[in-house]
Amino acid sequence: MHFFAGGSYLQETKKGLEGIVALDTSISFIDGMQGILKYRGIDIEHLAEMSYETISYLLINGILPGEQELAAYSNRLKSERRINGEMIDIMRVCNYGTEALDSLRTAISCTAHMDHENDNNSLDANKNKAVRLIAKLPTMIAALYRCKSGDFPFQPDETLSHGANFLYMLRGEAPSAIEAEAIEKDFILSAEHELNPSTFALRIAASTLADVYSAIITGLCTLKGPLHGGARRGVMEMLDEVAVPENANNYVLYKLSRKEKIMGFGHRVYRTYDPRSRIFKDMAKRVAKENGDPTWYEVAESLEHVMYREFLDVRGRPIYPNVDFYSAVIYKYLRIPPELATSVFAIGRVSGWTAHCFEQYADNRVIRPRAHYI
Numbered sequence: 001m002h003f004f005a006g007g008s009y010l011q012e013t014k015k016g017l018e019g020i021v022a023l024d025t026s027i028s029f030i031d032g033m034q035g036i037l038k039y040r041g042i043d044i045e046h047l048a049e050m051s052y053e054t055i056s057y058l059l060i061n062g063i064l065p066g067e068q069e070l071a072a073y074s075n076r077l078k079s080e081r082r083i084n085g086e087m088i089d090i091m092r093v094c095n096y097g098t099e100a101l102d103s104l105r106t107a108i109s110c111t112a113h114m115d116h117e118n119d120n121n122s123l124d125a126n127k128n129k130a131v132r133l134i135a136k137l138p139t140m141i142a143a144l145y146r147c148k149s150g151d152f153p154f155q156p157d158e159t160l161s162h163g164a165n166f167l168y169m170l171r172g173e174a175p176s177a178i179e180a181e182a183i184e185k186d187f188i189l190s191a192e193h194e195l196n197p198s199t200f201a202l203r204i205a206a207s208t209l210a211d212v213y214s215a216i217i218t219g220l221c222t223l224k225g226p227l228h229g230g231a232r233r234g235v236m237e238m239l240d241e242v243a244v245p246e247n248a249n250n251y252v253l254y255k256l257s258r259k260e261k262i263m264g265f266g267h268r269v270y271r272t273y274d275p276r277s278r279i280f281k282d283m284a285k286r287v288a289k290e291n292g293d294p295t296w297y298e299v300a301e302s303l304e305h306v307m308y309r310e311f312l313d314v315r316g317r318p319i320y321p322n323v324d325f326y327s328a329v330i331y332k333y334l335r336i337p338p339e340l341a342t343s344v345f346a347i348g349r350v351s352g353w354t355a356h357c358f359e360q361y362a363d364n365r366v367i368r369p370r371a372h373y374i
């Protein structure tokens with residue numbers, strides 16, 4: 001159905017813009033029926049075996065790096081990991097709440113103030129800003145955590161990978177090999193997902209030609225909500241609440257009877273298992289085994305079984321875990337505090353966000369849909 005308003009015919013409203021195609025992209029591809037996800041034409045299963053730096057380069061530059069390009073990109077990221085004393089002072093002050101993302105938002109805003117290229121919107125300057133953001137986000141989040149506990153932040157360790165260095169800065173000791181693999185995979189699998197809410201919000205900001213930092217902060221603020229990236233924290237809290245696999249059935253039935261959402265389930269696009277969840281589930285099982293206490297993994301598996309059964313019985317179609325579900329189980333085993341979970345998601349996503357910024361700037365028209373006046 002079409003209706004007439006303000007001199008032109010408009011299409012019927014689609015609540016939540018479900019199924020609306022808003023733009024062309026070459027950054028990622030999703031087949032929600034078959035459970036396929038590709039970044040720049042490469043299957044996620046293949047990408048999950050690479051390093052985060054490789055994936056970050058791929059997303060931003062459109063092609064996989066050769067050996068020399070990767071070495072140069074990796075060196076640049078490592079040399080930009082440090083944050084200065086002024087930033088740490090800010091983190092000591094702007095650190096009141098129980099959600100690290102609120103402070104991260106301020107920290108990124110301050111980085112923009114300190115970046116001499118902030119107002120330079122050339123591609124070269126924007127790529128420099130992307131490198132700074134990608135490199136500094138883990139340092140900022142670890143520093144926020146340390147400052148909150150009244151401790152001094154640990155300096156980044158340039159000998160460690162992007163993921164291992166983050167865990168090192170949280171704890172002051174290098175992670176085990178499997179922990180380093182798990183966090184690296186988390187960053188890769190979280191890096192990009194087409195027009196998810198935060199990326200769409202960011203592209204709207206970029207389409208007004210707002211600078212990269214402003215667009216990233218727009219994305220970050222949108223990631224916060226519990227129906228999007230905030231669900232990861234929700235899952236961590238749910239695992240604590242359910243505590244043992246035997247409680248999963250009653251927990252789900254109680255929540256569903258009250259029409260409450262179960263965090264970490266459902267997706268707007270996937271009608272089958274999210275391919276990232278499959279990889280996360282396998283990784284979570286391995287981390288649980290290494291840890292020696294499989295309880296959180298078993299609680300998660302029970303929740304998955306009960307949700308599948310309930311949705312199939314009551315609605316005639318199952319529901320599957322999304323990207324936030326088994327990643328949260330991994331965070332529990334990695335001892336990442338729940339208040340950091342959404343910010344840790346952003347560490348991975350910032351490469352995808354910056355890639356979308358560049359794609360928007362390169363072929364821009366301001367994004368401005370219409371509303372149906374009632």
Ligand SMILES: CC(=O)SCCNC(=O)CCNC(=O)[C@H](O)C(C)(C)COP(=O)(O)OP(=O)(O)OC[C@H]1O[C@@H](n2cnc3c(N)ncnc32)[C@H](O)[C@@H]1OP(=O)(O)O
Binds near residue numbers: 016226231261262323
């Ligand atoms: C990184 C990410 O953003 S991944 C998503 C993270 N978010 C979550 O995990 C939060 C829980 N999940 C949800 O809220 C939703 O599934 C979303 C936001 C992911 C997708 O939303 P939509 O595409 O609008 O799905 P929608 O809400 O229409 O779901 C259809 C039905 O299933 C129900 N449903 C969907 N997900 C869930 C859930 N996790 N728990 C309980 N019921 C659910 C809805 O309530 C709705 O029921 P209704 O028809 O009786 O109203």
Ligand SMILES: O=C([O-])CC(=O)C(=O)O
Binds near residue numbers: 192195196197269322
């Ligand atoms: O695509 C979405 O709507 C949400 C999602 O899975 C993501 O952002 O990774």
